[in-house]
Amino acid sequence: MTEALIIDACRTPRGTGKMGKGALCEIHPQRLGATVLKALAERTGINTADVDDVVWGTNAQRGKSANDLGRMSVLDAGYDIRCSGVTLDRFCGSGITAVSIAAASIRAGFEDLVVAGGTEMMSVNNASKRPEDGPNVFDNGNLHLRALHPQSNQGICADAIATIEGIPRSDLDALAYESQQRAAKAIAGGHFSRSLVSVYHDDDTLALDHEEYPRPQTTLEGLAGLKPAFEALADVAVDSTGKTFRQLINDRYAGLDIQFVHHAGNSSGVVDGAAALLLASPSYAAAHGLKPRGRIVAAANMGDCPTLMLNAPVPATRKVLAKAGLTLDDIDLFEINEAFAVVAEKFIRDLKLDRDKVNVNGGAMALGHPIGATGAILIGTMLDELERRDLRRGLVTMCAAGGMAPAIIIERL
Helix, strand or coil: CCCCEEEEEEECCCEECCCCCCCCCCCCHHHHHHHHHHHHHHHHCCCHHHCCEEEEECCCCCHHHCCCHHHHHHHHCCCCCCCEEEEECECECHHHHHHHHHHHHHHCCCCCEEEEEEEEEHHHHHHHCCHHHCCCCCCCCCCHHHHHCCCCCHHHHHHHHHHHHCCCHHHHHHHHHHHHHHHHHHHHCCCCCCCECCEECCCCCEEECCCCCCCCCCCHHHHHCCCCCCCCHHHCECCCCCCEHHHHHHCCCCCCCCCCCCCCCCECCCEEEEEEEEEECHHHHHHCCCCCCEEEEEEEEEECCCCCCCCCHHHHHHHHHHHHCCCHHHCCEEEECCCEHHHHHHHHHHHCCCHHHECCCCCHHHHCCCHHHHHHHHHHHHHHHHHHHCCCEEEEECCECCCEEEEEEEEEC
């Protein structure tokens, strides 16, 4: 089986994901995807006719993000029409999954040159969201799945996990503060500059060339003063039976007195963004003078309790390490997406990790989480940081709705 080499990675800045407020909110999603696809081709000098496929992650495939955003972005980027594209959805895990599938096709010998990545325009998604879009949260005429696996709001799931684990709000706020501090230091130090590409409007005026979401002025006192975000939502009736989000969790965790500890400051930011990586087989890279920056070591997927929803990253990490024949000590850096502070905090505690190896440049609480793109962003960030620190291996994982987590290990070359 051949290797899947990482030739390059790039991404857009993350813009605030609110209509009328974010710098990217007026950009069409396919234009945002085309931005990174075009940049990747220009940076590497590839013949786009040689790209066997583009594997693209997008969580909300509706409205402007519908109709195979991957293929539409390929065409918008000016790639040769022979380059195809496919769009997939593993919720928050879509970006990692896109890279894993691209790597698998190369390792299997089916393809030699593949682009993987994703786009999420949360400003557009939120503007077009309809109640009936929820397959298991809202009553859309079929409550059979809910009876089997009740699934609540993710924020309330995060609060439930913190309650079960006995993790206090003060610890979650401390992690959120550290995320902001690390992100500010990384931005000031230019740690993201290698991968970052600017986004322009159709008239060639600049839309965004820097991270828009971070709040470096954040203080622990300020975080402590924020109102819990999900307490009121917990008792909202979500179907024709009158069942609430809280009751959906209590259906499986009877008597759990949920303590509400997550808020806007220790939850991931709502943002827009896109990212892409170019993967190649060793034979193609050698024949076309492409110098690889890294390789895909192993990838894995894991399911866990869909009611708590956010707990799969730890078992996914153990699974991917076993597949690679590695231990935690063999991993130099970790990226665990900060969907909510408890996800990262539990990950660190359960695996007994050195905090100085985890999310070293901050995470989604500071930088934002463009759902279908985040995994590809984190892999590119990991590659950049391994190079910057002259380290070898990194592991990237994240929770996903439905109680899932993909995980991937990369190695710098």
